[in-house]
Amino acid sequence: MKQRRLWGILLLFGCVTLSMATLAWSEGWEWGEHEEHERSSFLRQTAGVPPVINKAYKNECSACHFAYPAGFLPERSWVKIMGTLDDHFGENAELDAQTVTEIETYLRSHAADRAPNRFSRSIVRSIGSHNTPLRITDTSYFRRKHGEISPRMVKGNSKVRSFSNCLSCHTGAAQGSFDEDGVKIPGYGRWDD
Template identity: 40%
Template sequence: MKRKTLALSLLLSAAMIGMSGTVFSDDDNKKGGFLGNWFGGNKPGVAAIDNPQYLEECGSCHFSYQPGLLPARSWKKIMAGLDDHFGENAELPAEDAKVFENYLTKNAADHSSYKRSQKIMKYMQPGDTPLRISKTRYFLKEHDELSRKMVQDNSEVGSFSKCEACHTQAAKGSFEENEIRIPGFGRWEDD
């Protein structure tokens, strides 16, 4: 190969590697695969909750969301606004609030080696601070085939916030497709 051609092909392959890092791929790479293992993002789902007090307190009104479902900056914002938390007062004693905030930010999606956490971050714009998991770009992309009948108008679901209504293993941090059952509709068959 001539020097000029070699330099050009090196440049091209570098550009391609750079591109493949930013292009949104729909290939979920189920088992982690070569790149998944290489970058450490091969643990499936999100890390399970290992703080019983968090599980109880933040699970008293709804599903206890795993820290790895949002970035640290989102958890900080949520914890700073508990007096008006989606229209409800979810205030906690200051000491408890501090403990939970530490737990949430330490285990947040942007500090996690779990695959779903990394996906959530991959699809998020750098400046985004979503207060809802169900409004993150990754979530919206994954749930865009569901109808109102299955969610909002489904008396056993009601809202996308109710992860555990459809994801039977959500409490373990597992959201695999073969574990999905939509109440009144059954198993989710994707094609």
């Protein structure tokens, strides 16, 4: 009888250890995304996406929406966006040539393919090399991260309306923080899963 109990406890320990190891492994998989060398470069990464520092960008590109951090799209996307401002998601967002050059230079040098933080790296990896998305919300990284949020919390929510309104849920977005802990969906409160 005593020995049976001992075996039971050992078995329980084994299960707990195994599931903890699996959890650790799957988490590593999440941000490591199949790449072996990822772990060594992890230490060099910064924690979040750097907030916007360019004045012209902040002034001109936040009239209709939040000035999205440059580190959320690759360089080629920003080039395309800045080259098609006359037809910008159904709006005319044209600017004079000098301002376009200044903003484009800023966005390119801080683009996701140049930013050493975990979000930017994951976004770049989630985009096929032949794709040039014009939307952060179109990347598979974004879709994966927001896949559990129901339409009634976004489209059907008058305080959100569109996933493009990052600020309405990410309370720290202006400071460059997109951590899950800082998420608060209007009308639904804090996000914990």
